[in-house]
Amino acid sequence: MAEVIEKEKEKKPLWRRITGWIMTVVVVGMVGFFAAFMINGQINKDKHFGVNMFLGTATLVVQTDSMEPLYPVGSAIFVKNVEPSTIQVEDDVTFFYKTWGLVVTHRVSKIELAIDPADNVEKYFFTVHGINKDSQQCADTNGGERDCTDQTQYFSEDYLIGKVTGKSVAFGKVYGFFTTIWGLIFLLAIPAGYLITTSVIDIVKAAKMEDEEESKPAEAVAGMEGLSPEDIARLKEEMLNEIIEQKQKELLEKERKEDETHE
Numbered sequence: 092m093a094e095v096i097e098k099e100k101e102k103k104p105l106w107r108r109i110t111g112w113i114m115t116v117v118v119v120g121m122v123g124f125f126a127a128f129m130i131n132g133q134i135n136k137d138k139h140f141g142v143n144m145f146l147g148t149a150t151l152v153v154q155t156d157s158m159e160p161l162y163p164v165g166s167a168i169f170v171k172n173v174e175p176s177t178i179q180v181e182d183d184v185t186f187f188y189k190t191w192g193l194v195v196t197h198r199v200s201k202i203e204l205a206i207d208p209a210d211n212v213e214k215y216f217f218t219v220h221g222i223n224k225d226s227q228q229c230a231d232t233n234g235g236e237r238d239c240t241d242q243t244q245y246f247s248e249d250y251l252i253g254k255v256t257g258k259s260v261a262f263g264k265v266y267g268f269f270t271t272i273w274g275l276i277f278l279l280a281i282p283a284g285y286l287i288t289t290s291v292i293d294i295v296k297a298a299k300m301e302d303e304e305e306s307k308p309a310e311a312v313a314g315m316e317g318l319s320p321e322d323i324a325r326l327k328e329e330m331l332n333e334i335i336e337q338k339q340k341e342l343l344e345k346e347r348k349e350d351e352t353h354e
Contacts, residue, residue, distance in 0.1 A: 157221030
């Protein structure tokens with residue numbers, strides 16, 4: 092059975108072998124990446140207030156409308172970990188706002204360098220606000236003020252997570268789906284399904300070839316009816332010699348190819 096399967100593998104077309112290699116690399120790469128991503132998130136979850144900063148960059152999906160129309164709800168923003176001293180007015184930054192207990196992304200309107208009374212150390216302090224002037228999020232409980240630019244937050248560099256360096260609406264939808272458990276299952280199911288399907292096909296073909304190989308001697312014996320015992324014995328010996336000769340040729344050919352490879 093193993094010999095038949097090996098023959099079937101040798102007969103695979105080049106495109107099938109290349110596709111199989113690619114799918115294998117994709118599966119291993121995805122599993123490795125997500126494993127590293129999750130491990131990194133667990134190790135550094137306390138460093139960035141729960142934000143998974145992978146290789147100095149985080150991808151976040153916008154949940155509220157305070158930064159619309161620039162960052163629509165559901166879009167992805169890319170946040171880079173930077174030094175507080177590099178932040179400038181009009182930059183969009185992501186930070187942890189202790190008053191709300193939430194990670195927020197807003198625009199810087201003012202920067203101060205002052206002594207933090209909590210530890211008597213000089214630090215950068217940032218005043219930020221949203222940019223949406225007709226926001227559902229910024230409306231008060233009575234349906235009043237909806238202008239996010241008039242509602243500011245104030246925090247020190249200790250709560251700065253990073254600076255927004257880019258955005259993508261399409262990637263936000265894709266990223267939002269694939270960061271769910273069902274998205275990860277779907278992502279892994281595509282290459283895994285291909286590998287399983289092709290393996291099943293190869294096994295079925297190999298089994299069929301084995302059945303055909305086993306049926307050949309029976310067919311040969313069936314064609315010997317009416318021959319004398321001496322003729323049957325002679326024909327069997329000739330068939331055996333042909334099989335042995337064929338095997339020897341195959342071994343010699345295999346050794347020749349190996350020698351050419353080594354040279």
